[in-house]
Amino acid sequence: MNTMRQQHQRRGWQVRAGVLVAGALVAVACSSGESILDAGLPPPDTVPVPPTAGPDGSVATTIPATTTTTPLADLPPCPIEALEEASGTVELTFWHGMNNELEDALTELTNEYNAGQDKVRVTLQNQGGYNETIDKYFQSGPGGRPEIVQMPEYMVQQTADSDSTVPIGACFEGTGFDDSAFLPRALNAYQTGGVQWSMPFNVSNPILYYNKKIFEDAGLDPEKPPQTLTELRQYSKKIVDSGAARFGIAFDTGQDNGGGWFLEQWFSKGKELFADNANGRSAPATQVMYNNDFGVELLTEVQSLVADGLAVNVGANPSGQDSFLKLADQENPAAMTIGTSAALGTIKVVLDGGLIPGLTSDQFGIGPMPGPDEQPGVLVGGASLHIVADQGDAEAAASWDYIQHLVTAEAQSFWASKTGYVPVRTDALDLQPLKKTYRDDPRFKVAYDQLTASSDDPSSSGPVIGPLREIRAVNSDAVSAIFGGADVAATLEEAAAQSNRLIRNYNARN
Amino acid sequence: MLAPSAVILGTFIIYPLIRAIWLGRQRCNPQGKNCDTTGWGQYTDVWRSEEFQQAIWVTIKFTLIVVPLGVALGVGLAVLADKYLGGIGVFRAIFSSTVATSVAVASLMWFFLLEPSLGVVANIGWINDLFPVVKEPGLLNDPGTALGSVALSSVWAGLGFTFILVTAGLQGIPADLHEAATIDGAGGTRRFWNVTLPLLGPTLLFVVVVLTTRAFQAYGEMDLLTSGGPAPQDSTTTVTYLVYGDTSEVRSDGGLQATTAVWLFVVLMGLALVQLRGLGRRVHYGN
Numbered sequence: 093m094n095t096m097r098q099q100h101q102r103r104g105w106q107v108r109a110g111v112l113v114a115g116a117l118v119a120v121a122c123s124s125g126e127s128i129l130d131a132g133l134p135p136p137d138t139v140p141v142p143p144t145a146g147p148d149g150s151v152a153t154t155i156p157a158t159t160t161t162t163p164l165a166d167l168p169p170c171p172i173e174a175l176e177e178a179s180g181t182v183e184l185t186f187w188h189g190m191n192n193e194l195e196d197a198l199t200e201l202t203n204e205y206n207a208g209q210d211k212v213r214v215t216l217q218n219q220g221g222y223n224e225t226i227d228k229y230f231q232s233g234p235g236g237r238p239e240i241v242q243m244p245e246y247m248v249q250q251t252a253d254s255d256s257t258v259p260i261g262a263c264f265e266g267t268g269f270d271d272s273a274f275l276p277r278a279l280n281a282y283q284t285g286g287v288q289w290s291m292p293f294n295v296s297n298p299i300l301y302y303n304k305k306i307f308e309d310a311g312l313d314p315e316k317p318p319q320t321l322t323e324l325r326q327y328s329k330k331i332v333d334s335g336a337a338r339f340g341i342a343f344d345t346g347q348d349n350g351g352g353w354f355l356e357q358w359f360s361k362g363k364e365l366f367a368d369n370a371n372g373r374s375a376p377a378t379q380v381m382y383n384n385d386f387g388v389e390l391l392t393e394v395q396s397l398v399a400d401g402l403a404v405n406v407g408a409n410p411s412g413q414d415s416f417l418k419l420a421d422q423e424n425p426a427a428m429t430i431g432t433s434a435a436l437g438t439i440k441v442v443l444d445g446g447l448i449p450g451l452t453s454d455q456f457g458i459g460p461m462p463g464p465d466e467q468p469g470v471l472v473g474g475a476s477l478h479i480v481a482d483q484g485d486a487e488a489a490a491s492w493d494y495i496q497h498l499v500t501a502e503a504q505s506f507w508a509s510k511t512g513y514v515p516v517r518t519d520a521l522d523l524q525p526l527k528k529t530y531r532d533d534p535r536f537k538v539a540y541d542q543l544t545a546s547s548d549d550p551s552s553s554g555p556v557i558g559p560l561r562e563i564r565a566v567n568s569d570a571v572s573a574i575f576g577g578a579d580v581a582a583t584l585e586e587a588a589a590q591s592n593r594l595i596r597n598y599n600a601r602n
Numbered sequence: 603m604l605a606p607s608a609v610i611l612g613t614f615i616i617y618p619l620i621r622a623i624w625l626g627r628q629r630c631n632p633q634g635k636n637c638d639t640t641g642w643g644q645y646t647d648v649w650r651s652e653e654f655q656q657a658i659w660v661t662i663k664f665t666l667i668v669v670p671l672g673v674a675l676g677v678g679l680a681v682l683a684d685k686y687l688g689g690i691g692v693f694r695a696i697f698s699s700t701v702a703t704s705v706a707v708a709s710l711m712w713f714f715l716l717e718p719s720l721g722v723v724a725n726i727g728w729i730n731d732l733f734p735v736v737k738e739p740g741l742l743n744d745p746g747t748a749l750g751s752v753a754l755s756s757v758w759a760g761l762g763f764t765f766i767l768v769t770a771g772l773q774g775i776p777a778d779l780h781e782a783a784t785i786d787g788a789g790g791t792r793r794f795w796n797v798t799l800p801l802l803g804p805t806l807l808f809v810v811v812v813l814t815t816r817a818f819q820a821y822g823e824m825d826l827l828t829s830g831g832p833a834p835q836d837s838t839t840t841v842t843y844l845v846y847g848d849t850s851e852v853r854s855d856g857g858l859q860a861t862t863a864v865w866l867f868v869v870l871m872g873l874a875l876v877q878l879r880g881l882g883r884r885v886h887y888g889n
Contacts, residue, residue, distance in 0.1 A: 124650035128844075128852055131647035131861065132629055132640030223848050230632050230854075250854075254633050345833060347849060407743035408831035408849070411713065421719035423730075424738065448720075558632075565849040572833035594851065601631040601638065 129593045164287060170263035174485035175211060175493055182490040184214045185238035187229065189222040189475070193437045194294070197510040205497045212490040214240075222348075222475065226561070230254065237480050239487045240494065243290065244475040245281055246353075246560040249372060251478060252289050253558060253602045258479040261288030263492045273501065273517040277546055280553045281472035284373050290476035291495050294507070295514040296434040297470040297539050298349075298357055300459040303337070303419055303451070306427040310336035317428075317459025321393050324428075324462040328402035331427045340402045342418035342426035343394070344409035345575065347561075351408075351568025353473065354430060354461075355382065356554055360471045361463030362386055363547065366555040373550070376599060377557045382567075383588035388581045390464055395574050405575040408568070419456070420448045430461055432473060433539035436512025458535035460542040469546025470539075471554035474513060514540045558598035563591040619867075626861035632854040640857075648861040653851070656836060657844040657862075658869070660749065664840055665817040667753040668760070672813050673806065675757065676764025681794065683765075684772045694769065701762030705822035712755035713827055716741050742828050745837045752823045752838050759823075760816065764809055771805030772798070803885035811877050818870050821846065841866045 175182065190198050195218060202214050219225040222244045229241050234256065243251050251257060260282075264271060271279060278292040304314035310331040318324040328340020345351035359366045364386045367377035381387075397403035404426055406414040415429045416439065436458070443453035461470055477498065479491040497503060504515040505526035520526055521540075530537045546552040557563060570587035574580055627644055628637040648654050679697045683690060700708065718724045718740030730737045735744050741751040775798060783793045799806075821842045824830055830839035830847045844850050845862045852858040 123652055123655040124647070126647070126651055128648055128651035128653040128858060128862075131651055131858060132627070132644030227853075231634065231856075250632055253631075256633075345831075346829070351833075405739070406718075407739060408829040408833060410826060410829035410831075410848075414717065414719070417717060417719035422725060425719075559854060562851045562854060565851055568849060569833040569836070572831070576834070578834075590851070597629065597855070598631070601629065601636040 127590065127593060129590070129597060133597070164259060164262050164265070167262065167287070168258045168481040170258050170260075170266045170479070170488060170492060171485040172263060172266045172489050172492060175489035178211070178486035178490070181210060182212045182486050184212060184240060184487060184490055184494060185217055186214055186240040186242070186494075187217050187219050187225050187238045188242040189219055189225045189244075190242070190294070191218070191221065193441055194434065194511050197437075197507055200510075201498060201503050201507065202494075205494055208497075212493055214494050234482045237483070239480055239483045240491045241478050241480055242293065242475045243478055245471075245473055245554065246564065248282055248284060248289060249376065249556040249558045249560065252284060252287070256481055257289065258481050258488055259287050259289050260291045260477075260479065260492075260495070263479070264288060267492075269496075273519045274499075275514075275516060275518065275544065277543060277552065278472055278514075278516045282476045283553075284556050285375070290478045291499060292472065292474075292516045293477045293495075293498055294434065294474040294511070295472050295516055295543070296432045296474040296512070297472065297514065297543055298354055298430050298461045299433045299436075299538050299542070300428055300461055301416065301419065301431055301439070302428040302457045302459065303425070303455060304457045305455050306331060306337045306425070307457070310334040310427070314457060317457060318462050319460060319468075320466065321390075321462050321464055325393075325397060325402060328397065328427075332402055337427045338421075338424035339404040339418075339426035340428060341397070342404050342406050342415045342429040343398070343575065344406045344415040344429075345568050345572040346409035346412065346415075347564035347568040349409060349412070349415065349432075350430065351571045352564030355387075355567055355571065357461060357471050358390055358463055359386070360546070360551050360554060361461075361467050361469060362390065362465060363467065363549045363551045365551050367557050370550045371553060372556040373553055376602075377555065378592075378595060378599065380555075380557070380563065380588050380591045380595070383581075383584040386464075387584050391571070391574050391580045391584065393464075395577075395580060398575050399577065405572070408572070420451050422450075433512045433514065434474065436536060436539075437510055438512075458538045460538055467547065468542050469552055470542050471546075471552070472543065508540075509536065512536060512539065514543050557595060558602060559591075559594040562594050566590045566594070622860045623864050625857055626864045628857040628860075630856045634856045637857060644857070644861050645865070648858065649865060653836075653839075653844060654841070654862060654865070657839050657841045660836070660838065661818055661840040661842075664749060664753055664756075664820065664838075665814055667750060668756050668817040668820075669810060669813045671753070672757045672760050672764055673809060676761055676809070677768050677802070677806070679761070679765050680768035680772055681798065684769065694765075697765045698762040698769075700759055701766060703759060703762070705759055705820075706826060708759035709755060709823050709826035712751075712758070713742075716751060716827075718743065743832050745832050745835045748828055748832055748837045752827050755827065756817070756820055756823050760813060764813070767805055767809055768802065771802045775801045807877070807881050807885050810881070811874055814873060814877065815870055818842075818866065818873075841869075 188198060199216060202216055206213055217238065219228055225242065226247060229237060263269065278295050279288060282288060282290045282292055300317050302317055307314040311334060312327060312330060318327045324341060331337050331340045343350045356366050359382060365371050365381055367380050369375040369377050371377070398405055404418065406418050409415055415431060416435070418426045419429055440453045442448065443451055443456070460468055477495050479488050499516055501517055501519040501523055504517055504520040505523040507513060508515040508520060509526045509529035515521065515526060521530060566587050570583050573583050627641055628639050630637040683694050683697055715721055715723045718737055723729060724736050724740060735741065735747055741747045779797050780793055783797050788796065819842055820840060824838045824840060824843045825847060828838045830836055830843045830849050839847065841862060844852065845859050846853060852862065
């Protein structure tokens with residue numbers, strides 16, 4: 093009896109288990125084919141089209157001189173006098189995402205600040221990288237946040253919308269801060285609606301890294317890197333045809349590289365807006381515009397470089413190293429790659445240390461990022477410093493004091509020469525050690541020159557879009573599909589639709 | 603008596619779970635504010651969405667590689683090392699060493715092995731000749747091999763755990779059973795299938811349940827090795843990566859993240875039940 097009942101039970105369970113598994117499989121098999129971003133929402137066609145963009149996509153293309161969308165009066169004030177009144181030492185915590193050489197240089201600047209006065213003490217907390225800093229910051233309540241946070245350039249809109257920071261513009265006003273020596277482009281990158289949200293600190297942009305020896309082998313002038321995509325094609329063809337290297341250039345599809353950031357850069361070089369409402373700077377962006385003719389033409393050109401065997405796609409590049417390592421490939425190297433100028437200092441140290449066989453630091457050259465036309469400009473990349481609100485008046489005032497220290501001409505001269513970042517102010521170039529670095533090693537100055545060469549077109553201030561980080565993920569997928577041979581126009585159309593979905597969702601809840 | 607554990611469980615497990623289920627009915631902004639309650643329909647929408655279906659399918663494939671391979675290799679190594687020979691301790695230490703290796707360290711090691719430009723494996727001549735994919739575009743960059751390669755690093759990292767548990771299980775098998783079987787004329791292979799394996803049942807069940815759960819929750823490998831790519835197929839975007847990964851489109855919407863995570867919980871719970879009830883009945887606990 094007992095065994096029979098056990099058998100029955102066993103069979104019962106087997107049946108139930110089978111039903112469960114089968115049910116799961118059926119459920120898996122039946123996909124709605126819809127995006128997860130629409131989950132829980134009414135179908136998109138019932139959502140009214142935002143009025144700021146016309147049905148034909150016509151949008152404002154100029155930034156109004158003054159706007160009243162977010163006047164400083166409604167934002168947290170900058171209580172600069174509170175530091176004087178504070179008794180004892182004000183303790184500050186600074187969340188940053190700087191690693192390797194960058195972290196060393198930041199530590200040195202901070203130690204110098206801490207040693208130079210006894211009113212404020214700053215403790216650095218490395219969060220691991222930008223992504224980690226972002227997640228931790230936005231998911232913390234005010235009590236868990238630091239006094240100062242470093243946010244990358246693609247987070248401007250989201251940080252502004254979080255109502256959690258003291259706009260640095262209020263401190264500018266309060267102290268009569270002299271920003272005349274600052275690069276206007278660096279300041280503009282962190283402005284929307286006339287408000288200066290944060291202080292540019294580490295400004296980078298993409299530059300071309302290339303192997304001079306391969307250029308020589310291919311009969312090219314190693315001091316004359318290609319300036320445009322057309323020249324990039326000619327150079328690559330010469331390199332590949334001569335057998336100097338297997339590939340002309342290595343592209344990647346990382347979202348903060350070739351899959352997202354470079355796309356925004358290329359649009360700026362082509363004087364094209366990436367999103368409506370003047371790249372989201374006159375009013376919050378309501379749609380992206382990169383699926384236009386310019387975008388199709390641009391990516392068709394890039395796609396053909398890969399299809400013709402002149403360029404190679406190294407993929408998602410999660411470590412950020414794959415594109416650089418392709419230059420050191422023993423068998424099938426590429427002669428060039430595009431990467432952030434912030435890697436320059438680290439790469440020099442790595443190559444000087446002999447870590448990459450057969451490649452010395454003198455052997456690599458730096459050129460401006462090749463773009464769709466002769467226009468040399470680029471967008472500001474990197475990150476800026478925010479004063480976190482509601483951490484106390486003395487703390488806010490102390491944060492402002494520390495931030496000013498990080499952007500003095502002396503500090504920026506040291507910072508830029510150590511890292512490859514662009515100094516945020518012109519007078520840093522007259523001071524040592526940057527004066528010497530730029531004179532002795534002009535490679536460090538390429539990023540500075542191409543940034544200051546940007547035009548005053550609205551497209552020279554990059555897109556500020558709430559979900560820009562997610563949009564870059566969408567674009568990264570699109571760029572990899574295009575590298576893989578997908579139809580450019582259709583892929584961009586689909587990516588733009590997904591991006592607009594992200595924007596719509598974001599705007600509905602901010 | 604129960605109060606301390608009830609408080610701890612309630613605060614750290616039950617309350618967050620209920621909160622997550624509740625949050626899964628909402629769509630929120632990146633600060634987790636201005637949430638709109640959309641209702642339970644959000645759960646069905648997420649389940650049926652293209653991204654989730656793709657992710658659960660990737661997760662199932664990943665688990666189907668990691669668990670059987672992990673168990674087979676773990677048992678194989680444990681049986682090999684379960685001998686009383688001089689110096690066997692060295693091998694046991696080596697085989698169990700991966701238990702002391704974090705996922706991050708293991709992933710970075712595999713990254714430097716598989717990296718196509720300078721990686722060790724990718725630049726061995728005969729491997730390249732046999733499998734050109736190792737070099738171009740690289741195992742982690744090819745949509746066909748990426749998931750398998752990530753799974754391999756995961757199997758390797760989990761091997762120490764399986765090895766230690768199975769070794770302990772083997773030492774619990776009385777030697778006289780093997781002797782009796784030998785006297786009855788059973789050879790080594792036969793003894794393995796008819797004595798060792800059935801008596802390892804409880805250990806193996808435990809190992810399978812834990813490995814399955816781990817495989818469903820694997821995150822570090824995908825984050826460090828592939829970023830959920832290669833795109834655009836998102837060949838290694840598992841459910842966990844969809845919830846939290848750097849390249850995930852839902853990572854700034856706490857509501858959608860919660861919905862997806864709760865689904866992962868439900869699937870895992872169902873699986874564990876099936877495994878315990880289904881396989882558990884077949885396991886011999888020796889009483």
